[in-house]
Amino acid sequence: MRVKFADAxxxxxxxxxxxxxxxxxxKNNNGWFIAFVSLSPWDYFDEFQGFISYKKMIDVELRECKKSEEVGIKTLCLAGFHPGDIDYIINKYNKDASYVLDLATRVIDYEASLCSKGELYGIGEVGRQHYKTMPERVAISEIILEKALEYAKDLDIVVHMHLENANRSTVDIIDYVVNRIGIKDKKKIIFHHAKPSMIPHIYNLGYSATLYGIEPVLEESFKSLPPVYMIESDYPDNERSRSLVTPWELPTKLINLSKKYEIGEDYLHKINVENVESAYRL
Ligand SMILES: [Zn+2]
Ligand SMILES: [Zn+2]
Incomplete structure (x- = not known):
């Protein structure tokens, strides 16, 4: 068996x-699948024009995802409203929280309309800030997250969540909301940048998760976890920001560490293929 690699x-x-x-x-390094999640408008454009900037950003992302698919990598395209955007817009552009609430809800509605047309595959990143911020900003994050989860139920789409890392509590808080909304298929709700210690609880409650593909995290998971997660590079694709891992480095890292920890091909196949197929319903 020749293992294929995914960046979730x-x-x-x-x-x-x-x-x-x-x-x-x-692809040259045995990749088969990538899920591309939207960044923030200022990662692409210098000028910030509110909703128009998000629309332009999604256009750019969709066009580029098509090219990636043409290369022969199974490519899914998701767009969201990153919780960090709330702080950035208020701090940098001197807007108030009400402005951001209005903007973020419009963006999510727009993304949901693209999902129902089959242009976007799902919504992400949405979630909560992983750092301390003002309470009204966390409140906006929560509204946006819950809106995305409601769309996940109505349109039956994938949601990729960026959250704080409060271990089991983070998972339980999400599970409370998901149950209240009434989402039955929880596999399509994905915890991004999960900690290895959160994985068993995430799995037991029926969700999916991605682990950051850097050595310390992979070593911990290979040593302690069954193959019930996926791997992500979270590659920012910006020449100005440093990244710890790229998608095309993941296969070599995984192969080398799997030898060191005596991880078999079945395990690698599960985290790179089977779990990806079930979370992303391929
Ligand atoms: Zn994130
Ligand atoms: Zn990310």
Whole structure:
């Protein structure tokens, strides 16, 4: 068996980064699947024009995802409203929380309309800030997250969540909301950047998760976890930001560490293929 590799959460930016060339490099290193999740408008454009900037950003992302697919990598495209955007817009552009609430709800509604047309595959990143911020900003994050989860139920789409890491509590808080909304298929609700210690609880409650593909995290998971998660590079695709891992480095890292920890091909197949197929329903 020859293992194929997946990156279950990455970013793509043809303006300031490599764009679809990521897919070429990944394919040359036995990659088969990437989920590209939207960044923030200022990662692409210098001028901020509110809703128009989000629309333009999604256009760029969708076009680039098509190119990635043409390279021969199974490519899914998701767009969201990153919880960090709330702080950035208020701090940098001097807007109030009401402005951001209005903007973020419009963006999510727009993304949901693209999902129902089959252009976007799901919504992400949405969630909560992983750092301390003002309570009204967390409140907006929560509204946006719950709106995305409601769309996940109504449109039957994938949601990729960026959350704080309060271990079991983070998972339980999400599970409370997901149950209240009434989402039956929880596999399509994905915890991004999960900690290895959160994985058993996430799995037991029926959700999916991605682990950051850097050595310390992979070592911990290979030592302690069954193959019930996926791997992400969370590659920012911006030549100005440093990244710890790229999508095309994941296969080599995984192969080398799997030898060190005596992880078999079945395990690698589960985290790179089977779990990806079930979370992303391929
Ligand atoms: Zn994130
Ligand atoms: Zn990300």
């Amino acid at each position: 959460h990455s970013h793509i930016n043809p303006i300031k980064g490599l764009g679809y060339k990521i897919a070429e490099k990944f």
